[in-house]
Amino acid sequence: RKEVEQDPGPFNVPEGATVAFNCTYSNSASQSFFWYRQDCRKEPKLLMSVYSSGNEDGRFTAQLNRASQYISLLIRDSKLSDSATYLCVVNVAGGFKTIFGAGTRLFVKA
């Protein structure tokens, strides 16, 4: 089993749609969680950190369920510019080890 698993995608949605991505992690000692975004042929960039209480940044909402070892990302009112690959990222407690999920591709079409 992979340490971080994501929905395989791709997700093809129309502009204005709401889309949700899921991610599960296997190490119960994982300490911190993030969503990164990677555009085609570009480097990953932080989209948002994920806190235990859940957090929101504009159209983006991230949630963490430690009991189920599950992270989610919700994008409301999708824009064409949201088309990218979304990477779920987990830091393992006790060190710097960062594990990236394989990513979920999102295509938003007009």
Add this chain to the structure above:
Amino acid sequence: DAGVIQSPRHEVTEMGQEVTLRCKPISGHNSLFWYRQTMMRGLELLIYFNNNVPIDDSGMPEDRFSAKMPNASFSTLKIQPSEPRDSAVYFCASSFWQTFQETQYFGPGTRLLVL
């Protein structure tokens, strides 16, 4: 700030040749990470440094790979000898690590093709 700088941006070499990838982290950052990205395996952490000291190199695929960080502003990843299966995008990232919530800032990557 210029961000994380990597060089070269593209490298094409022949099997058996030595390849050296370079990275300049963001000034003031104390942690540096080397990743490799391929379609098949996704983004893999190869090695990370904290305060110029290698902390965990368990992700380095084999002895042909080595990484150094002689000072806070420079790191290299070397492959010797290179093989076609090393073809990938290699990213360097840096962060200022105090707690686990620190953001990693990635460089633009080096696209390596080994023929």
